[in-house]
Amino acid sequence: MASLVGSRVERKEDTRFLQGKGRYTADINIANQTYAVFVRSPHARAKIKSVDTSKALKSSGVVGVLTGKEIAEDKIGGLIAGWAIRSEDGSEMKVPANPPLAKDVANFVGEPVAVVFAETLDEAKEGAEKVKVDYKVLKAVVDPAEAMKSDAIHDGVDKNLCYDWLLGDRKAVDEAFAKADKIIKVDLINNRLVPNAMEPRACVVDYNTASEEITLYTTSQNPHLSRLVMSAFGGVAPENKLRVVAPDVGGGFGSKINVYNEEIVCSWASKKIERPIKWVAERTESFLTDTHGRDHVTHAELAVTNDGKFLGFKNETIANLGAYARVFGTVTPTYLFGPCATGVYVIPAAYSNVKAVYTNTAPVDAYRGAGRPEATYTIERLVEKAAMELGIDKTEIRMKNFPTQFPFKQTLVHTVDSGDYVAGLEKAKQMADYKGFEARRKKSEANGKLRGIGVSSYFEACGIAPSAAVMSLGCGVGLWESAEVRFNPTGQISVFTGAHSHGQSHDTTFAQIAADELGVPMENIDVVHGDTDKGTFGMGTYGSRSLTVGGIAIVNACKKIVAKGKRVAAKMLEVNEDEIEFKDGEFVALKSNKKKTIGEVAFACYLPGQRDEMKSPIPEGDEPGLIESSFFDPANFSFPAGSHICEVEIDPDTGNVKVEKYTAVDDFGRIVNPMIVEGQVHGGIAQGIGQALHENTQYDETGQLMTASYMDYTMPRADNFPEFNLGFTCTHATSNPLGVKGCGEAGAIASPPTVMNAVIDALGGQEISMPATAEKVWKACKAMKKSNAKAA
Amino acid sequence: MKSFNYHAPKDVKDASKLASSNSAFLAGGMTTIPSMKLGLASYKDVIDIKNIKKLSGIKVSGKSVTIGATTKHAEVAASKDVKKAIPALAKLAGNIGDAQVRNRGTIGGSISNNDPSACYPSACMALNAVIHTNKRKIDADKFFTGMFETALKSGELVEAVEFEIPEKADYQKHPNPASRYAIIGVFVAKHKKDVNVAVTGAKSCVYIDQDLSKKLSSNFSVSAIEGMEVKSSGMNSDMHASAEYRANLVSLYAKKAVEAC
């Protein structure tokens, strides 16, 4: 039987998605439900002097109004930071309370202050307008670079500083820098991004007054984790009385990892008002309150020799956490960022120092790539600048500093198990016709255009797991993943996973790997996820972990099924277990060549008794049934890597930047479904080009979000992209039995520096910040013309 | 969105009878519906005018092209008659927003709304359009009175827009990357006697750039306006573009338009 792993199987989920049959949270309605509308702070920073709900309570159709006072009285806990990060001086990070409904102060525009439940959505809106909140507006802190010099916005958080973290060795770096021929320096802004999942957040809560169980349907990337957090920290309900269901979810990109205010409030309130509750975010609410991404201000330096060897690296970054520290908020700019900041290079000495600050803006958390795009941007801008300043070809300088031996022990944290960085870059050069660039540049020049080429080589640490590692770095939970494989008596199989698909195509990929392991057609397999009442447990999907962690749990559970099947088959075929071979879904007795299919064995597993001729197929010591589970905790992260090359053409009159060519060569280890992987890479590159050229989250100085709709926030569109030219080099990961590495974030990690390096190349080396909008580029072109004229 | 009464009259008379100070006509809904959803506007009565047959359609005579108020941008863009008579107008319509917007948005809605970065007002100005309402005829230069403001009186309905067919014309636009409205749009029309250069997106309301128009009237060539500086004073400066950048785009796109004529 041909292996399904490695083939371009069409996506199972497309049938329902393309026919409009997807079932999202907003599609769920419960008899007698009420509608929730949140009253949100219109101010970035304000004291809440009083909340008057009397008029709202009298408004037509209003069932209830709740505020920060009631939720505090009921001792419902707030939102949490999932990782404890220590400062360089050993002190613990400073995390302010983040109540689900603000009671005394509001700290960003959109923060919920009260909630109104009504019979209809219109009535709830009307009611919400009648809640009178008396605010005393305070001066907002918006700019992260200014935060440490501004008023403290949270009690007990001096200088608005959450932590001042260091990874690496300052002394070793100083020594390395002293030996350098040249120090390359960059000042960078990693622009804040709004995740913009296609489906806005939503929740539907059904409280069962008889069983006292709360069922929460929600737009989550990790329903089990949501249940855990809501139970352990929120005190909303004990875990066994809380069911969290995340049905079809239309994109997350990290913004649906967190348990949000609305989910906690509606779950708590449903019990209080003894009515089901439905809440669906409007797009403006998504812009204002979904966790945002990136937002770093960085100064970094690279110490080099004249012949292009890297000696040392330092990075001083201010990371904006927004108003509160959320689940991955504190780890994103530290352990997901710092260890990757030296990139794919041998750099003997390095440190990253990150100061995370609070501001009166929406909380910042993991967003596709989380920390690694910021890291890659930093080092790849430096490397490209080094090549330019030293007059060395930009691919040659990279090759010079790549490790050639694997495992590769990095200076800071990671030991990279496998890879071949030289092969990746060579392949990318070839596919991009790197050699032919000069001719293309001349041609553009003849048309009055500026053409540039940019390279970026990256690696990243994903497959966020090894519990031992992440817990030692401050993670509040272990990040293993679980699976359960239920082989039903009639031959159909349900594969339960703790990972959650919100665009990653698990229905297909996971069925492919289970089908290969069990030797059954994919059609017999259903992948089940997103319901705490169905799967055993799970940590969810983010950090490109689903396949490398969750997928392996499935493989291991399947292996247990086969192992038990072997014992049962041996008894059925009356041979010793070691005489049985399992192949293509059949247990074969090697000597007699008698066979039992896995379906027959499964059926037998459910018939443990004896009748007439039939003997029990269950060997002594085994139990009936054919259900196995596995909790997989890998030995290491997985380390995808690659090289991307981009060419842009700039119209100096308008500053318009056109991405002419984009080549990506990635190493994702073994590839289960090339079509799906290509889709993931396409999406990632699109998001990265969005960050580099288009997306710009802007707050004004009072903390109002200026870009709170698609009229002002530029989402990239299909016509902003060329055809993506994709290639793969596949060195198998050694940290998991499938040899797979994560692929979900790589595109977004590699592409921003690739594009920016190309833009800056076209601009003759002039620095320009992301997003490289037409006006910025136009200004740079004007400056270039001026300096060229001077030179001439 | 607040609830409202929905009406779908079959003729202009009924539509105008239903209109009040607390009503809105609904054409493509591309502006009205989002502003109602965002709570920026609310009405007691929403009067859908798409069922009024007379308001839709394109007529071409020897001298002019007349487009009914509820004619969609996509229809104008695809019209063989418009493409033949005033290709620049078809081009303008075909570059409005995106496909969804072009398939709903209408010319009447566009000019009645008079968004400072809408495209059609520049065509109206440059092509000496006459706006036909259910009450009167208004010349374009009297119609667009300010930011989101027109000469329309409460309850007055645009029925059609009549454009003068020029000798040559072209429209050049620098789209806002987010909304795809015009950051700058320049409509250049060469008529028998003179040339009009209408600019949208630059200021609070569409206008004729007198200097450019005059220069081109005496010599219709790129060289006539080469090196002419467009002043940035009075131009919009916002997060999408500074006044200085807009001024640069006006002179650049004026040249591009002349070149394309």
Ligand SMILES: Cc1cc2nc3c(=O)[nH]c(=O)nc-3n(C[C@H](O)[C@H](O)[C@H](O)COP(=O)(O)OP(=O)(O)OC[C@H]3O[C@@H](n4cnc5c(N)ncnc54)[C@H](O)[C@@H]3O)c2cc1C
């Ligand atoms: C994303 C997006 C991008 C866009 N890009 C562009 C662009 O690039 N260029 C551009 O020019 N436009 C653009 N638009 C505007 C769009 O093309 C429509 O023209 C505009 O939104 C209004 O037209 P409508 O037919 O939808 O009017 P509606 O929204 O239905 O109405 C708008 C206003 O006009 C009034 N009204 C409508 N018809 C009449 C009438 N016959 N008589 C009197 N009053 C009337 C209504 O009462 C209302 O106040 C864009 C819009 C969107 C949403």
